[in-house]
Amino acid sequence: MSNLTLRQLRYFEALAQHGHFGRAADACAISQPALSQQIRDLEGTLGVTLFERGPRQVRLTPFGEEFAPRARDILRSVDELGDLARASTGRLAGRLRIGVIPTVAPYLLPAVIAHLGQLYRQVDLQVRETLTAKLLREVAEGRLDTAIVALPVSDPAFEEVDLFEEYFVLVRPQEDARKPVPNTEMLREMRLLLLEEGHCFRDQALSFCAMQGARPREILEGSSLSTLVQMVSAGIGVTLIPQMAVAVETRSALVSLDRFPAPEPRRRVGMVWRKANPLARELQTIAAEVRQASLLLREKSQALLPS
Numbered sequence: 001m002s003n004l005t006l007r008q009l010r011y012f013e014a015l016a017q018h019g020h021f022g023r024a025a026d027a028c029a030i031s032q033p034a035l036s037q038q039i040r041d042l043e044g045t046l047g048v049t050l051f052e053r054g055p056r057q058v059r060l061t062p063f064g065e066e067f068a069p070r071a072r073d074i075l076r077s078v079d080e081l082g083d084l085a086r087a088s089t090g091r092l093a094g095r096l097r098i099g100v101i102p103t104v105a106p107y108l109l110p111a112v113i114a115h116l117g118q119l120y121r122q123v124d125l126q127v128r129e130t131l132t133a134k135l136l137r138e139v140a141e142g143r144l145d146t147a148i149v150a151l152p153v154s155d156p157a158f159e160e161v162d163l164f165e166e167y168f169v170l171v172r173p174q175e176d177a178r179k180p181v182p183n184t185e186m187l188r189e190m191r192l193l194l195l196e197e198g199h200c201f202r203d204q205a206l207s208f209c210a211m212q213g214a215r216p217r218e219i220l221e222g223s224s225l226s227t228l229v230q231m232v233s234a235g236i237g238v239t240l241i242p243q244m245a246v247a248v249e250t251r252s253a254l255v256s257l258d259r260f261p262a263p264e265p266r267r268r269v270g271m272v273w274r275k276a277n278p279l280a281r282e283l284q285t286i287a288a289e290v291r292q293a294s295l296l297l298r299e300k301s302q303a304l305l306p307s
Helices: 006-017 022-026 033-044 062-088 107-118 130-140 200-209 225-233 244-249 280-303
Strands: 050-053 057-061 094-100 121-131 145-149 158-173 191-195 218-222 238-242 255-259 266-272
Touching: 006 022, 006 033, 006 062, 022 033, 022 050, 057 062, 057 121, 062 225, 094 107, 094 130, 107 121, 107 244, 107 280, 130 158, 145 158, 145 200, 145 280, 158 200, 158 244, 158 280, 191 200, 191 225, 191 266, 200 238, 218 225, 225 238, 225 244, 225 255, 225 280, 244 280
Parallel strands: 094 121, 094 145, 191 218, 191 238
Antiparallel strands: 050 057, 145 266, 158 238, 158 255, 158 266
16 A cells, blocks of 8 residues: 555546546646556555546545544544644645635635735635535545635534624515515415525525414525526515625616514624634634625625615
């Protein structure tokens, strides 16, 4: 086993994650033939096949499935050694991998990236946008340093830090602007536009709209908040969006906006990271900066809503 290298393990991890030689090579910033050769060398060292090669996809063999979590543990431990060294310097520098859920990323990231870029010029900020379940798994596996998600996560392995709380805004066709704001019973009788399954914001909206487990009369799904708002603009139904999304998603849509009467539906957004992460102190500082960047965005959205 003396020829097994960390580079090979990282290439293995990339291929296991992407299931495609081309995408894995792009993620590793190397050529596809070079990646293929490294995987063949790794399999040769181990004396066993790790991947089943198909015409469009590769997948782990049974041995590869057993090998993957052990390789991940090794890579995470190596990364933690680097994090420990960075933390010992007392300043934040080098790679910082942040995951963000899709109902936060388009609105918060531009401000956060600009803000952090000015404060930490030696930080290489790497951002990944995907659904909550994937982000939490990648934080747990050490592939992400931290993630911005809806709270609570309620996992004892994670540290949770609140960033902000925001309410949900009702989006209706423009001609409905003068109508009373519907209550939850009325919403259940409307055509409700929601994000596809897997989005935590969908579950939060359903939790508010569907009393005692009852579902709305009719649900249509979209892949993004932008799609939902444009569907509302076309008169197809109504939807709910988070406060932070108002300024971006409604600027070119013919819709009316309303806040719900108290108690308003709302969500908590925060940052999570592994409690064992050596960068925990630095991540607390990052969380404070993200919290500050979010404040101006929410104030801007607030100005667009009726008082």
